[in-house]
Amino acid sequence: MAVARQALRALRLNRLYPDWKTLADHAAATGQPGWPKGEDWLRARVDQRLAPEMLERLEDQRGDPTADARRAYFEGLMKARLVQDHATIGLVRVEDDRVEVEWRLDRMDLPQARFVRWTLRVGGPTDAFTVDGTQAQAAPELTRRIQLLSWHSALELALGLERVPGIVVHEVCRGEVGPARPGPSGPWLSACLSRVAEHVRRVVVDDPLSTQLLVPSSESGHGLSHQRKWAVPTTDANAARAWLADQGSRNLVYAFGD
């Protein structure tokens, strides 16, 4: 099994993270060993878009070995399942003039090789959402606001959203896959879950990679849970644990491979 797929599977990613199987398929489509770099992820996506045009162009060169190899590459890409930005809003409950929704937003930052899934539980007045069965649609200005805030941290998004009149933020989860650190025997892939919620009162931050993370002040009344976990090749597991201990971190380390 490819290293990226092994590492992704070892990370035990739940639904608060982007779908790991699609990530593994996309990683395979890059054709790169290990954990692909940002440009590789992006290249697979743009090449998939260019594939129909290029397949037509290569049609006239049929029989030439180089052209045939390139056609096989584009044909493979056409079939590959790649990650993409995606948003769904599921209805949680409707009570009188209030609507509560679960907003799921996948933001795939390919050039940085960082893949984020936002899961927000927010309540708002009925005019902020259009309900359609079990799904809902948000007012355009609210969608835009969330889209802009989604570039930032979980706390920043929660704070930014609370400023919108009528909106109550119950929970903000930011599940991120990446980045990976190069290790002696393979990539050390990390994933980080950041959560701001009504029931989270304490501030628990354990992430050796986020040194400039905005944490809530004691008087703000917000808590924050922000923890990273790692998947490293079995032979690097001890080295990874030692490095984390050195950083003063108690991050979980999962091993993959023989």
Add this chain to the structure above:
Amino acid sequence: MSEYRRAPLTPTQLEARAAEFAERHAARLKGLGSANRAQMALKAGLQAAMETEEREVGVLEMLINLFVEKPQTPLVEALTAHHEAAVQQVRALGHQIEALETDRRLVNQDIQALNTDALDALADAQTAALALQTTEIKLEALGMRRKVQDNADLQAQADQLEALRAERATEHRRFFATQARLEGLAILNRELRQLLNDQHERLCELHDAGTAALKRMASHLVTLKAAASARDLHRETESALKDLRTSVARVCRVADESSHYLTEHVDELEDRMRTLDAEAASRRQAHAEVEAALNRVRRWQ
């Protein structure tokens, strides 16, 4: 016939062979068209990215003055989209360059095949000319003999030689026509090769310029995301814009020059191919008339 390198091509066979090359030639010219579209798309994409940035800088200044948190986000978002579009356009250009390289290799193979075929046809035309000459000498000698003394046997020999002469003449004409037609195609393919070489060079230059612009955009995005203060942001954006303007101007210049050059030359080559076809058509007509006349002569014999 066995003394020839190849069997002589009838006009129909020759046209089919020429059409095969002409079709490939046309496909390669079409390929140059795709390369041209790719370079124009790159130019338009980078210009759009720059315009967005110029427009957003105004908005950015306003936002900075309003002390909004992270005022760069809308700009980062817009530039990220432009960056991805530009990556795609540069990639498209890269793929077109590779396809052009394959075309160039195939054109070279075609030229070599045409050269070999044309040389064979030329050698065969010479062999046929010699055979024709020999037959004519024999016919002339026989004519002299028949002037002195004629009989049915000599008449039969003369008829046989006459038929042979007609056949040799046809073969000679066919080899000659084949040689001329293939040579014409080889000339056009050599010009196409030149065009592919020139265009390859320009597209590579454009690819370099595009890649440089992409690098600037990417590093600008990274600093923009990290910019902490409004002053940093302003300074960074101003200097990045200046850089970007230079690289985009370079891309635009190369793309325009290359596109202009291509339009001129592709049209010309297409015209020439059409003229060659037209000439061939009139030659084909003449051939058909001669063939018909020869057939009539043969029937009378």
